[in-house]
Each structure stands twice: as structure tokens, then as C-alpha cells.
Amino acid sequence: xxxxxxxxxxxxxxxxxxxxxxxxxxxxxxxxxxxxxxxxxxxxxxxxxxxxxxxxxxxxxxxxxxxxxxxxxxxxxxxxxxxxxxxxxxxxxxxxxxxxxxxxxxxxxxxxxxxxxxxxxxxxxxxxxxxxxxxxxxxxxxxxxxxxxxxxxxxxxxxxxxxxxxxxxxxxxxxxxxxxxxxxxxxxxxxxxxxxxxxxxxxxxxxxxxxxxxxxxxxxxxxxxxxxxxxxxxxxxxxxxxxxxxxxxxxxxxxxxxxxxxxxxxxxxxxxx
Amino acid sequence: xxxxxxxxxxxxxxxxxxxxxxxxxxxxxxxxxxxxxxxxxxxxxxxxxxxxxxxxxxxxxxxxxxxxxxxxxxxxxxxxxxxxxxxxxxxxxxxxxxxxxxxxxxxxxxxxxxxxxxxxxxxxxxxxxxxxxxxxxxxxxxxxxxxxxxxxxxxxxxxxxxxxxxxxxxxxxxxxxxxxxxxxxxxxxxxxxxxxxxxxxxxxxxxxxxxxxxxxxxxxxxxxxxxxxxxxxxxxxxxxxxxxxxxxxxxxxxxxxxxxxxxxxxxxxxxxx
Amino acid sequence: xxxxxxxxxxxxxxxxxxxxxxxxxxxxxxxxxxxxxxxxxxxxxxxxxxxxxxxxxxxxxxxxxxxxxxxxxxxxxxxxxxxxxxxxxxxxxxxxxxxxxxxxxxxxxxxxxxxxxxxxxxxxxxxxxxxxxxxxxxxxxxxxxxxxxxxxxxxxxxxxxxxxxxxxxxxxxxxxxxxxxxxxxxxxxxxxxxxxxxxxxxxxxxxxxxxxxxxxxxxxxxxxxxxxxxxxxxxxxxxxxxxxxxxxxxxxxxxxxxxxxxxxxxxxxxxxx
Numbered sequence: 001x002x003x004x005x006x007x008x009x010x011x012x013x014x015x016x017x018x019x020x021x022x023x024x025x026x027x028x029x030x031x032x033x034x035x036x037x038x039x040x041x042x043x044x045x046x047x048x049x050x051x052x053x054x055x056x057x058x059x060x061x062x063x064x065x066x067x068x069x070x071x072x073x074x075x076x077x078x079x080x081x082x083x084x085x086x087x088x089x090x091x092x093x094x095x096x097x098x099x100x101x102x103x104x105x106x107x108x109x110x111x112x113x114x115x116x117x118x119x120x121x122x123x124x125x126x127x128x129x130x131x132x133x134x135x136x137x138x139x140x141x142x143x144x145x146x147x148x149x150x151x152x153x154x155x156x157x158x159x160x161x162x163x164x165x166x167x168x169x170x171x172x173x174x175x176x177x178x179x180x181x182x183x184x185x186x187x188x189x190x191x192x193x194x195x196x197x198x199x200x201x202x203x204x205x206x207x208x209x210x211x212x213x214x215x216x217x218x219x220x221x222x223x224x225x226x227x228x229x230x231x232x233x234x235x236x237x238x239x240x241x242x243x244x245x246x247x248x249x250x251x252x253x254x255x256x257x258x259x260x261x262x263x264x265x266x267x268x269x270x271x272x273x
Numbered sequence: 274x275x276x277x278x279x280x281x282x283x284x285x286x287x288x289x290x291x292x293x294x295x296x297x298x299x300x301x302x303x304x305x306x307x308x309x310x311x312x313x314x315x316x317x318x319x320x321x322x323x324x325x326x327x328x329x330x331x332x333x334x335x336x337x338x339x340x341x342x343x344x345x346x347x348x349x350x351x352x353x354x355x356x357x358x359x360x361x362x363x364x365x366x367x368x369x370x371x372x373x374x375x376x377x378x379x380x381x382x383x384x385x386x387x388x389x390x391x392x393x394x395x396x397x398x399x400x401x402x403x404x405x406x407x408x409x410x411x412x413x414x415x416x417x418x419x420x421x422x423x424x425x426x427x428x429x430x431x432x433x434x435x436x437x438x439x440x441x442x443x444x445x446x447x448x449x450x451x452x453x454x455x456x457x458x459x460x461x462x463x464x465x466x467x468x469x470x471x472x473x474x475x476x477x478x479x480x481x482x483x484x485x486x487x488x489x490x491x492x493x494x495x496x497x498x499x500x501x502x503x504x505x506x507x508x509x510x511x512x513x514x515x516x517x518x519x520x521x522x523x524x525x526x527x528x529x530x531x532x533x534x535x536x537x538x539x540x541x542x543x544x545x546x
Numbered sequence: 547x548x549x550x551x552x553x554x555x556x557x558x559x560x561x562x563x564x565x566x567x568x569x570x571x572x573x574x575x576x577x578x579x580x581x582x583x584x585x586x587x588x589x590x591x592x593x594x595x596x597x598x599x600x601x602x603x604x605x606x607x608x609x610x611x612x613x614x615x616x617x618x619x620x621x622x623x624x625x626x627x628x629x630x631x632x633x634x635x636x637x638x639x640x641x642x643x644x645x646x647x648x649x650x651x652x653x654x655x656x657x658x659x660x661x662x663x664x665x666x667x668x669x670x671x672x673x674x675x676x677x678x679x680x681x682x683x684x685x686x687x688x689x690x691x692x693x694x695x696x697x698x699x700x701x702x703x704x705x706x707x708x709x710x711x712x713x714x715x716x717x718x719x720x721x722x723x724x725x726x727x728x729x730x731x732x733x734x735x736x737x738x739x740x741x742x743x744x745x746x747x748x749x750x751x752x753x754x755x756x757x758x759x760x761x762x763x764x765x766x767x768x769x770x771x772x773x774x775x776x777x778x779x780x781x782x783x784x785x786x787x788x789x790x791x792x793x794x795x796x797x798x799x800x801x802x803x804x805x806x807x808x809x810x811x812x813x814x815x816x817x818x819x
Contacts, residue, residue, distance in 0.1 A: 037312040037328045039583040039624075043748035048793050053748065055583045058626050060659035078312075080331050080355055082626055113333035200532065202316035202326065247321050248528030255794030259746065310585040310601045351585075353604050353628055386606035473805065475589035475599065520594050521801030 011189050011227055013270050017263035019219050019228035024050040024263075028070030028217035032210055033057040033087050035077025035106065038203025041251075042073075045207035048258035049232060051214035062086040066093030070217030071128075072101040073210045074121060076114045077203075084117055088124065095125035100216035100225075103127040104209035109139020122169060128222040130165060131174040131209040134158035141165045155181040159188075172222040174212065176205050180230050184223045191227060192271040193234035195241035197250040208233050231270040236261050238269065284462050284500055286543050290536035292492050292501035297323040297536075301343030301490035305483055306330040306360050308350025308379065311476025314524075315346075318480035321531035322505060324487035335359040339366030343490030344401075345374040346483045347394060349387045350476075357390055364397045373401035373489035373498075377482035381405065382412020395442060401495040403438060404447040404482040407431035414438045428454040432461075445495040447485065449478050453503050457496045464500060465544040466507035468514035470523040481506050504543040509534050511542065557735050557773055559816050563809035565765050565774035570596040570809075574616030574763035578756055579603040579633050581623025581652065584749025587797075588619075591753035594804035595778060597760040608632040612639030616763030617674075618647040619756045620667060622660045623749075630663055637670045646674035646762035646771075650755035654678065655685020672715040674768040677755040680704035683721050687711045701727040705734075718768040720758065722751050726776050730769045737773060738817040739780035741787035743796040754779050777816040782807050784815065 009015075029052045034042055043053040056065050059082065066072045072094045074087050094101040105118035118140060122130075130140065134153035141161035155177030162173040166185035174182040180191040198204040211233055215225035236257035237250075244250035282288075302325045307315055316326040329338050332355065339345045345367045347360050367374040378391035391413060395403075403413065407426035414434035428450030435446040439458035447455040453464040471477040484506055488498035509530035510523075517523035555561075575598045580588055589599040602611050605628065612618045618640045620633050640647040651664035664686060668676075676686065680699035687707035701723030708719040712731035720728040726737040744750040757779055761771035782803035783796075790796035 035328070036309045036582045037316050040313060040586060040748060043583050044746075044793065044797075047746045047748060054653070055581070055624055056653075056657065057624065058659070061657045065657065078328055078330065082355075082628075107327070107329075111329065111334045111338065113331070200317075200320045202313055202320060244529075245526075246529030246532040247317065248525040248532075251317075251528075252525055252794040252798055253791075255797075256790075256792030259792040259794075308601070309582045310589050313586060351601055351603065355628075380600070380602075384602065384607045384611065386604070473590075473593045475586060475593060517802075518799075519802030519805040520590065521798040524590075524801075525798055 009221070011187065011224055011272070013267040013272055015224050016228040016231045016270060017267035019215055019224055020232050020266055021263040022218040023214055026218050027052050028214055029054055030071050030073060030210060030214045030217065031056055031065050031069040031090065032073045032075070033062065033083060033090055034073060034075035034206060034210070037077060038206040041203040042207045042210045044255055045258065046210055046214060048255045049211055049214065053210070057083050057086045059086045059089055063089035063093035066090040066099055067097035069099055071213040072099055073104065073213040074101060075104040075106060075206050075209055076108070076118055077106040077206060079114050079117060087121060091121050091124045100128035100213070100222065102129045102131060102209050102213040102216065104131050104206060105136050105140055106206065108132065108136045110135070115139060126169040126171045128216045129172045129174055129212050129226045131176070131205070131212055131226070133176050133205065137162050137165065137173060137175050155179060159183070172226050174226045174230065176208065180234065182223060182226050182230065187223055189223065189227045190273045191230045191234060192273065193231065193238050193269070195237045197241050197244060197247055198237055200247035201251045231266055232258065232261065235266050235269045282494070284460060284497055284545070286540040286545055288497050289501040289504045289543060290540035292488055292497055293505050293539055294536040295491040296487055299491050300325050301487055302327055303344050303346060303483060303487045303490065304329055304338050304342040304363065305346045305348070306335065306356060306363055307346060307348035307479060307483070310350060311479040314476040315480045315483045317528055318531060319483055319487060321528045322484055322487065326483070330356050330359045332359045332362055336362035336366035339363040339372055340370035342372055344486040345372055346377065346486040347374060348377040348379060348479050348482060349381070349391055350379040350479060352387050352390060360394060361397065364394050368398035373486070373495065375402045375404060375482050375486040375489065376400040377404050377479060378409050378413055379479065381409045383408070388412060399442040399444045401489045402445045402447055402485050402499045404449070404485055404499070406449050406478065410435050410438065410446060410448050428452060432456070445499050447499045447503065449481065453507070455496060455499050455503065460496055462496065462500045463546045464503045464507060465546065466504065466511050466542070468510045470514050470517060470520055471510055473520035474524045504539055505531065505534065508539050508542045557733060557770055557818070559813040559818055561770050562774040562777045562816060563813035565761055565770055566778050566812055567809040568764040569760055572764050573598050574760055575600055576617050576619060576756060576760045576763065577602055577611050577615040577636065578619045578621070579608065579629060579636055580619060580621035580752060580756070583623060584752040587749040588753045588756045590801055591804065592756055592760060594801045595757055595760065599756070603629050603632045605632045605635055609635035609639035612636040612645055613643035615645055617759040618645055619650065619759040620647060621650040621652060621752050621755060622654070622664060623652040623752060625660050625663060633667060634670065637667050641671035646759070646768065648675045648677060648755050648759040648762065649673040650677050650752060651682050651686055652752065654682045656681070661685060668715060672717045674762045675718045675720055675758050675772045676711060677720040677722070677751070677758055677772070679722050679751065683708050683711065683719060701725060705729070718772050720772045720776065722754065726780070728769060728772050728776065733769055735769065735773045736819045737776045737780060738819065739777065739784050739815070741783045743787050743790060743793055744783055746793035747797045777812055778804065778807065781812050781815045
């Protein structure tokens with residue numbers, strides 16, 4: 001068991017289920033420096049999944065908290081001068097303390113300023129995970145940008161860029177799409193759950209980044225963490241979509257399902273390859 | 274058909290339905306500089322209706338994005354120095370590029386600073402639409418202000434002010450109320466749908482302003498755009514109110530109905546005069 | 547009746563019901579300087595309960611509005627330099643005008659900067675109510691801090707600190723927990739309603755602070771105001787939990803129940819001691 005769960009080992013449905021069980025048991029504190037549009041949704045997603053959100057994004061407190069938090073999320077959805085300064089502090093504090101952090105480079109490529117901020121944060125220290133859509137990952141790897149916050153490319157298109165980015169920074173890169181692609185530059189995991197209604201709820205991807213951060217707090221294998229979060233979120237989305245009448249009731253049901261989903265159900269329903 | 278749909282032509286239920294169909298087909302990118310209270314609700318409303326929100330309100334990116342967006346919303350609900358500076362940039366960028374923009378002067382009249390900001394933005398360039406409640410429109414036309422974000426006047430009371438404002442700036446003025454009144458200074462449209470539960474959901478009016486912006490991206494007749502958004506939102510609200518047990522379930526159902534409403538149903542149910 | 551309802555008199559279920567009835571009748575304007583995570587939830591809670599939210603937190607407008615508002619809420623969840631400056635203005639404006647204000651010192655103790663801000667605001671003038679969890683109240687009284695926004699202590703543990711704080715500042719201190727404890731340093735009220743699902747909705751406590759502010763606008767007895775808000779919120783939560791499938795549907799039902807709950811039902815169901 002020790003060898004089987006070492007970093008670099010195969011990513012199985014059982015390991016994802018174990019990670020989600022750990023998340024529920026330990027309830028890690030996840031510091032979020034995220035955008036104002038999705039802050040509430042992100043906090044509610046973390047609470048439903050069993051983690052404890054701390055949305056601290058000022059320069060006075062961001063660094064110290066990152067030292068004590070279980071993990072840190074940095075999301076570039078609505079950057080302002082003062083919150084970007086706090087992001088630099090949080091990444092520095094996380095790095096000093098060995099706290100894992102996740103970068104979500106929202107709209108990288110489409111908007112030059114934040115693309116530069118994302119590159120700058122990557123230079124401070126490697127995150128555990130970079131999470132984005134295909135256009136954002138292509139842009140971070142030096143390619144062309146997308147249109148606003150939506151991807152104009154498929155996750156499959158962005159796989160070479162994801163692998164290159166993962167190897168360059170020694171991190172996991174998670175590309176969301178109809179099929180999510182996750183890689184550490186060596187291993188590749190595909191998760192084929194989820195529903196198109198996720199594209200009709202603002203911050204659906206942003207909250208997934210926060211869940212990935214929560215999972216990095218409970219396992220040393222960042223690829224397992226990112227895949228466990230993806231599995232939890234998209235298997236819950238499958239269940240939520242069954243009962244939903246539209247995007248409003250889907251979002252409500254998604255929170256309910258995130259709280260209700262048992263690790264054994266997750267292992268049973270996740271479509272890994 | 275060409276002549277019948279020219280700017281200045283009669284605003285019919287069929288034209289509103291066609292505009293909503295176009296909105297769904299084209300999914301325009303709507304840049305929102307809006308308040309932190311309603312940012313999530315606004316983005317979810319746009320997504321449910323078929324548009325693509327981009328909530329970009331920093332000075333580094335607001336101007337460039339306004340040049341490429343389908344439309345821009347400027348909402349004064351929670352102005353701060355930095356976001357007001359971004360609003361000036363966005364309006365300038367929209368004007369240079371010919372991108373239509375919508376002004377929602379939340380609490381104008383009640384609070385002097387933002388009333389001045391609204392007047393200043395109107396001087397940069399005419400918006401396609403000014404959307405507000407009666408008190409806000411009266412205040413923008415130079416009258417007395419309201420109490421906080423609520424109107425103490427009816428839309429009918431504000432009609433002369435709305436017409437004067439529309440003529441002065443060459444824009445559409447939409448006054449929300451139990452019956453919505455919309456005018457370009459020449460034509461007048463009344464939409465008598467909607468439910469009192471809309472007054473119990475924060476940002477109900479703010480999100481309508483964003484929908485108006487979305488519709489200005491798909492038709493050149495700004496009065497048709499504003500009326501189509503109003504019809505979509507209030508006909509969906511009628512349906513949502515039927516099933517709702519209170520303001521919480523109403524808001525959820527409203528998103529579901531916005532996504533589900535067919536243009537033909539809208540044409541059938543809208544109460545225009 | 548006049549003597550029976552004077553400040554300092556016994557806090558009965560009937561007095562709480564009367565306060566909630568007044569809240570519905572008068573619909574006070576509640577200025578909120580709160581955190582970006584919970585701003586929407588807070589506004590929707592106030593609307594459902596019958597109050598009128600005004601989320602004004604800029605330095606240009608905060609002071610003047612506090613002079614005219616029915617009550618002011620200051621919540622330290624996501625402080626930034628500019629919003630903290632607005633909080634100072636709002637507290638000064640409220641004090642000058644005799645407007646009651648409520649302090650919610652989110653994460654006080656866990657994070658030094660905001661702990662200092664809370665202490666500084668308390669020195670400007672006494673609030674009507676300080677509302678927090680046990681860890682926050684212990685920290686404000688000079689004790690050790692908690693972990694992030696969650697309490698690691700019970701409300702009972704914090705009672706001596708709450709009483710000391712109440713006497714020092716001449717205010718009510720409300721400590722949330724499985725059983726809520728409220729004191730003005732002399733009288734003590736316990737409210738034993740509420741559901742554990744409240745801990746799974748971000749901003750549940752923050753919105754309660756806003757409801758307390760709303761109630762201070764309609765009664766001079768701040769202990770009655772704080773207890774009425776607590777009773778309204780937790781009795782509504784009891785009803786919402788009955789129908790909820792998880793945290794998502796619970797939050798929706800809570801808004802519905804806040805709007806539907808009759809004062810007589812509240813008097814019947816509240817568990818006071």
C-alpha cells in the first residue's frame with residue numbers, strides 16, 4: 001500500500017475515493033484569493049465538499065495565512081492592483097512554508113495584463129496545480145489566447161502544451177473540457193464525467209480549482225489531488241443534472257450532491273482513462 | 274422585412290422574439306463592470322439567457338476588452354476609485370470601437386458621488402441604453418433623488434424625465450417598475466409582465482441591465498434590444514413566480530426559465546403596449 | 547406595556563415577535579459594509595426578512611449614508627485598505643447621527659491586521675451589537691484567536707468574555723454556536739434553534755449580523771433586536787432544514803422561510819432561555 005500510493009504511482013479510482021474521504025475527515029483550511037464573481041460559489045463548494053474556506057486576499061494578511069493554511073488558491077478572474085499584490089504575498093508565503101498552491105489563470109491569453117501576472121506568479125515558485133481551459137493553457141505555454149473566459153479549443157488540443165507546461169514547472173496541469181485532461185508531464189489522466197450545464201454556471205471551473213487546492217492539502221501526489229477534485233465535482237454534476245430543470249436548479253443540486261456523494265459511489269461512477 | 278426592422282420602426286412582439294433568438298444563436302460577449310453584490314447573479318443570468326459574461330473591471334484591461342466585446346455594461350452599485358477609473362476606460366474604449374454600452378446608475382440621486390460619476394460617464398459618450406428605476410431616472414434628469422436603491426416613484430411618474438434624457442443623449446431610457454416604460458424620446462414601449470418577487474431578489478434590476486447590453490450586441494435598434502431583454506426577463510419571471518414558494522426558490526426558477534423560454538412563447542406571453 | 551418594553555426589561559418570545567413584525571412593517575434601510583463573499587447572500591437575506599439593503603462601502607458615500615440609514619453593519623470578512631477607510635467613515639457617521647451599528651469581527655484573533663481594525667472601530671464609538679463566534683469574541687476580549695473563520699470554542703466557553711466585552715463597551719454581545727448566547731452584560735438570553743446546515747452555507751453568520759442591524763433600527767433595546775434577529779434566522783433555518791436535501795437546497799429554502807415566517811409562529815417555535 002505504501003509503495004502503491006507513492007507519488008508517481010498509478011492513479012486509480014480507489015485512490016481518488018480515498019483522497020475524497022481524507023478531505024471529508026480532515027477538513028483542510030483553503031485560503032482563496034479569487035474573483036468577486038465566484039467567491040460565494042467557491043466558498044459554498046468548499047463547504048459542501050467538507051473543506052473550510054478562508055477568502056483572505058489583502059496584503060496585510062495573505063502571506064501569514066498562506067503559511068498556516070492547508071492549501072492556497074490563486075484565481076485571476078477579477079484582478080485589481082491590491083489583490084494582485086496580495087497574490088504575490090500569498091504565493092511567497094505558501095512557498096516559504098511548503099503549502100501547496102493552485103493557479104487558475106482565468107482568461108489568460110485573452111487579456112495581456114493578467115497573462116503577465118500569471119507568468120510572474122509561476123516564476124516565484126511552482127504551483128502544485130495549474131488549472132484552466134484549453135485556451136488558457138495554450139496561452140500560458142506561449143500560444144495564442146482565447147475569447148474572454150471561454151475556451152475556443154478542446155482539452156485534447158491543449159495536451160501537448162499542458163505536458164510542456166507541467167514539465168517546465170514541475171507541476172500538474174489540469175485542462176477542463178467535455179473530457180478533463182490532467183497531466184504531470186509523465187502520467188496522463190482523463191476524466192469523462194460532467195455535464196454541459198457546468199458551462200452555464202459562472203465559476204464552475206473556478207470552484208473546481210478551489211477543490212483541487214483542498215485535495216492537495218490531504219495528499220502529496222498532486223495529480224491524484226487534481227483528479228480526485230475533478231472526479232468529485234463532475235460525478236456530483238452528473239447526479240445534479242439528472243434532477244435539474246435548468247442552470248438554476250442544477251447549481252443548487254450540485255451543492256447538495258457534493259455534500260452527499262460517498263467515496264465508494266465516486267469510485268464506482270468515475271470514468272477514468 | 275428590411276424596412277420593417279429598421280431603427281425607428283414599430284416595436285412588435287415578433288421583433289422581440291427574433292432578438293432573443295439572435296441572442297441565443299450568437300452568444301455575444303458582454304463585458305460587465307458591475308457591483309460586487311450582484312456580479313454572480315448577473316453572470317448567471319447572462320449565461321442562462323445564452324450570452325457570455327466577462328466581468329473585467331480593472332484599468333489595465335477594461336478599455337481593450339470594450340473594443341472587442343459585443344457590448345459593455347456599466348453599473349454603479351458599489352463604485353470604488355479603481356473600478357470607476359476602469360469604467361471611464363471601458364466607456365472610452367467602447368466609444369472608440371463603436372461597441373454599444375448600457376449605463377445602470379444605481380442609487381443615483383440618493384448618493385451624490387455616484388450621481389456625479391453617472392453624469393460624467395454620460396458626457397464621455399452616449400450609451401445605447403440608460404436603465405434605472407423611476408427615482409434614478411428622475412435624478413439623472415436633474416430631479417430629486419430616491420432612498421437608497423429603491424424607487425419612491427412609479428415608472429409613469431418618471432416618463433417625462435425619461436423622454437427628456439433620451440432626447441438629450443440620443444439614447445434609450447428604460448424605467449423599471451410594476452409596468453416597465455422604455456423610450457427613445459420618440460417611441461414609447463410598455464411591458465406589463467414581471468412579478469413583485471423581483472423586488473425581493475438583489476440585483477434583479479442590475480441583471481436586466483446586463484441582458485439589455487447583451488441584446489444591443491445583436492440588434493441595431495436599441496429600443497428593441499432593451500424591450501427584448503425586458504420581455505425575456507419578465508416573462509421568465511412570470512413563469513418562475515408560478516412555481517416559487519418565496520424569494521429563494523423564485524431566483525432559482527428564474528434562471529431555469531431564462532434558459533428554457535422559447536422565442537415563440539415570449540412573443541405569445543409578452544404584454545406590450 | 548410601556549414599562550414592560552423598556553430597555554432592560556425581560557426579553558420574551560412575544561417581544562421578539564413584535565420586533566419582527568415591526569421589521570416587516572417599517573422595512574428599514576440597512577447600510578452594509580461587508581465582505582465580497584457574502585454580499586449577495588446578505589442582501590437577499592435582508593430583502594427576504596423585509597428590510598432594504600444598501601451595500602455602500604466607499605469613502606465618498608459611507609459617512610453620509612450612515613447618517614440617514616436605519617442601521618449600519620460593519621463586517622470584517624474581506625477587508626481592504628479602501629473599504630476599511632469607508633468603515634471608519636461609516637462608524638463616525640453613524641455615531642454622529644445616533645444610527646445604531648453592528649460589528650461582525652470575522653476571523654478576529656486568527657488574523658492580526660483585522661483584529662486591530664476591529665479594536666480601532668470599537669474605540670471610535672460603541673456599536674449596538676458585536677456579533678461573532680466564540681473564538682472571535684474571546685479574541686476581541688484579549689484572548690487567543692481561532693482558526694480562520696471557524697470557531698474552535700463553544701458559545702458557552704466565550705460567555706465570560708462576552709459579558710466583559712459588553713460591560714466595557716456598553717453594548718450587546720451575541721455569540722453564535724449550537725446554542726446562541728446573547729448578553730448586554732446584565733441580562734443573558736440563549737436561543738436554542740438552528741441547524742448544523744447553517745455551518746455549510748458561507749455567510750450564514752454574516753447575514754445574521756445584518757439582520758441584527760435591521761432589528762436595531764426598529765427597537766431601542768439592542769438585546770431584543772439581536773435576539774429577534776437570531777430567533778427569526780434560526781427558526782427559519784429549522785423549517786428550511788426539514789425540507790432540504792443538502793446545503794444548496796437548504797440555503798434556497800432559508801430565504802423562502804425568512805419571507806414566510808409569521809411573527810406568531812416565531813413566538814411559538816423559538817426556544818428561549
